[in-house]
Amino acid sequence: GPAMSVLVARKKKKPKVVRRWERLPGRNTFCCDGRIMMARQKGIFYLTLFLILGTCALFFAFECRYLAVQLSPAIPVFAAVLFLFAMATLLRTSFSDPGVIPRALPDEAAFIEMEIEATNGTVPQGQRPPPRIKNFQINNQIVKLKYCYTCKIFRPPRASHCSICDNCVERFDHHCPWVGNCVGKRNYRYFYLFILSLSLLTIYIFTFNIVYVALKSLKIGFLNTLKETPGTYPSPVLICFFTLWSVVGLTGFHTFLVALNQTTNEDIKGSWTGKNRVQNPYSHGNIVKNCCEVLCGPLPP
Numbered sequence: 001g002p003a004m005s006v007l008v009a010r011k012k013k014k015p016k017v018v019r020r021w022e023r024l025p026g027r028n029t030f031c032c033d034g035r036i037m038m039a040r041q042k043g044i045f046y047l048t049l050f051l052i053l054g055t056c057a058l059f060f061a062f063e064c065r066y067l068a069v070q071l072s073p074a075i076p077v078f079a080a081v082l083f084l085f086a087m088a089t090l091l092r093t094s095f096s097d098p099g100v101i102p103r104a105l106p107d108e109a110a111f112i113e114m115e116i117e118a119t120n121g122t123v124p125q126g127q128r129p130p131p132r133i134k135n136f137q138i139n140n141q142i143v144k145l146k147y148c149y150t151c152k153i154f155r156p157p158r159a160s161h162c163s164i165c166d167n168c169v170e171r172f173d174h175h176c177p178w179v180g181n182c183v184g185k186r187n188y189r190y191f192y193l194f195i196l197s198l199s200l201l202t203i204y205i206f207t208f209n210i211v212y213v214a215l216k217s218l219k220i221g222f223l224n225t226l227k228e229t230p231g232t233y234p235s236p237v238l239i240c241f242f243t244l245w246s247v248v249g250l251t252g253f254h255t256f257l258v259a260l261n262q263t264t265n266e267d268i269k270g271s272w273t274g275k276n277r278v279q280n281p282y283s284h285g286n287i288v289k290n291c292c293e294v295l296c297g298p299l300p301p
Helices: 002-011 043-070 074-094 106-120 188-220 222-228 234-260 264-269 287-296
Strands: 028-031 036-039 133-138 141-148 160-162 167-169 174-176 181-183
Touching: 036 181, 043 074, 043 188, 043 234, 074 181, 074 188, 188 234, 188 287, 234 264, 234 287
Parallel strands: none
Antiparallel strands: 028 036, 133 141, 160 167, 174 181
16 A cells, blocks of 8 residues: 555665765865865874874963962963864864865866867977966956866965875965864964964963972972972973974964965975066955955855
């Protein structure tokens, strides 16, 4: 009867839906049904996690308790806020799609190849074919769109192909092994907030480690202070000292880039500061506007 036919229909297996991330030809790994996307080389990312978690764990376990009693209970609270914010932005950067541009489908690739051949004409044997470039105008300035032989597309402005992840990434900044992912249009703001909060956290821990030693030295002496915590005190201080300059310097460099609305890739190539002295067509000529666009602008889907 009708009821029996409904039961039989329910028992039939539905065809498995192949999601877009499962067909992505790039070199990425996915977890949680495609919600987490990372590069395959994740060893340095685990080192980043270990250094942050280990340093903060030692600080909270030893120095924070003493400082909370002697100075103020707000010290561990503010340190915890900085730590949680840094970890949240790190994971958001590492697990996000940086802005991967889909590769051309076979029909699209064939059409683009046909267009290129029609434009360039037949190249005689032995001669080098002309470069595959399209000119695009932005703010009354000509920007060249380069053809990607891997993705079979003309890359949008500011996009570049990451050789490690094997993907074209929109507004490509750089591939960062410390976060285990590319940094591009969809996760750059979280990357910037991560290095900013990590700089503040490093300065905070380093400063209060010095305060801890100073307070303890006034009571029992400097050597006795080191003897009391021989394994715990030097570790966070040394880690903070050696990472302070690099992390703070990196934050300053990216603050400079954000103010100019420029990427690391463009800065390295000298796209807007070369011999031609071409002005950056993406800059609004205003630091506030540039910062708002980079850090607060709408994200592509």
